Amino acid sequence: MRAAVFRDAAIEVAEVAEPVPGDGQVLVRTLACGICGSDLHAAKHAPRMAATARRMPGRVPMDLSRDIVFGHEFCCEVLDYGPRTARRLKPGTRVCAMPLMPTPAGPRGIGYSNEFSGGYAERMLLAESLLLEVPNGLPTEHAALTEPLAVGLHAVAKARLSGDEAPAVIGCGPVGLAVVVGLREQGFRDIAVSDFSPKRRELALHLGATRAIDPAREDVFAGWAETRRAAVFECVGVPGMLQGLFERAPRDARVIVAGVCMEPDTIEPLFAIYKELELQFVLGYTPDEFARALRLLAEGKVDGGALITGKVGLAGVAQAFEDLANPERHTKILVEPWR
């Protein structure tokens, strides 16, 4: 089958082995798969990511001498089942799933693994136990937003907000926007966001933010959280963001670190100490949060369409990686491998 593979530090279209479903696995056709900021980071920092994974017990590092197929934000269609499956959903059914494959050796990530290809391929394998049927009436391209939306819901859940905090979202890429949606869903009606891009700020306001700040001109914390505790969602994930927050966040702020910074970072702890800041690092989501994200999209509570700014076939993935650098032009590009 055809796939956009990560090979020699670049994305290219190649013919790869047809996946064959094993025990408990399902063969699916990829209908749409979003390009995640983490895919861009991974393409840039793959050797570091692999080296870091080697230092983490229990993680299986990517072998960069072999092909990797990225893509973990997918909506697919059931094609066929492997052995030891209940075949609950008939072929043709549209499904979403957490990008995770249970194996006897432990769960493996789909999309950053040599073993399990991600959604930048015509077909892929999923775990039957994790399949969620896409509700009727929900467009495929919106269903593909389930995963990034779940990331935002999870960040908000881990923030354990009591409801009287002043939430501020730093960075309005897909993660930041998903956090805005999560905050609205939790009942917050007063949400500040900060992003250099006018287009991204506009999108954040469209999705429920109430105050959009250009950090080049204004400090998101000025006149914010003066009587309430600040809950700051760091959704950028590049070096320097944490120290910037240490310096600018108000005393006692709770910082939820949802941006995935893959490089070493330098901090001056004294700032965080003087302010008694709290940092909660977050990643991923629970199965419940994932299912809730799909439900929110299905109920039409999130304008998924506003996030999707482009669609490409496999041949367009490499260019899409470049194009996503421009926040004015793009938020989420979907890969449609059947194009």
Place this chain on the structure above:
Amino acid sequence: MRAAVFRDAAIEVAEVAEPVPGDGQVLVRTLACGICGSDLHAAKHAPRMAATARRMPGRVPMDLSRDIVFGHEFCCEVLDYGPRTARRLKPGTRVCAMPLMPTPAGPRGIGYSNEFSGGYAERMLLAESLLLEVPNGLPTEHAALTEPLAVGLHAVAKARLSGDEAPAVIGCGPVGLAVVVGLREQGFRDIAVSDFSPKRRELALHLGATRAIDPAREDVFAGWAETRRAAVFECVGVPGMLQGLFERAPRDARVIVAGVCMEPDTIEPLFAIYKELELQFVLGYTPDEFARALRLLAEGKVDGGALITGKVGLAGVAQAFEDLANPERHTKILVEPWR
């Protein structure tokens, strides 16, 4: 009066101006004042500390071209009162107080300020509103431990423990030991500590720890917190500690950063992200915690004597700063300026 002053990056004994109590202030005689690890750090990193304070709105940096008298862990005796005081405690009464002076321009720290000398001096000024009478029967030298004990109680309070966590204390200097006491007071009966020094580990066990690990030989997290969430108290405060914990702490651990690292530090956020760690930076204490620390000492619930390993006069302060580098020999040295 005589004082051990910090001048030209060294401690020396000098004659300094006699303090005169202003509105709401009390003139006291210093009976005993502990040397804090932060004083050692401050002596080493004073220019950085001052530079950092200049970058923090509302903080008054030390002017290092002028003398500073350190010392914020004191037990004193009331000598005289300034104007606008209620003179509630009669001269001769022994008192402790938070090392803070309210001024019309905001509170100022005692001991790291050009304006308000600390306890390495024969006399000092305190705020009448903050005086706590030392209960009868509590030795002066134990009362001088109120401040460092309050630091430990505060760290434990900010950890918001539910009671079923597995607490681990990294570093058994005075802060780490005070955390052990705080954990015992919260009802924890299973407390792991880690320190390179056999003497410090012994002291931690004496004060209530139940498992003392030499990090050169064993990992404090091995076989720990396997079924409970780890609550890790970082009580060392030097660069590299945070990254070390990112790498070794178990998933979902809550790290309470009580060590005051005054230098820039490098972290690899990816480790904290994968484990969804939580960091709570802490500093100081509330008035309630400070009063509770004094009460605990007065009730004999803490063997304060075990912590005190030396006493010096003003002429011995400089040498004491050197000696405290050896954890086998010293835990807490008290300065008795009247010697």
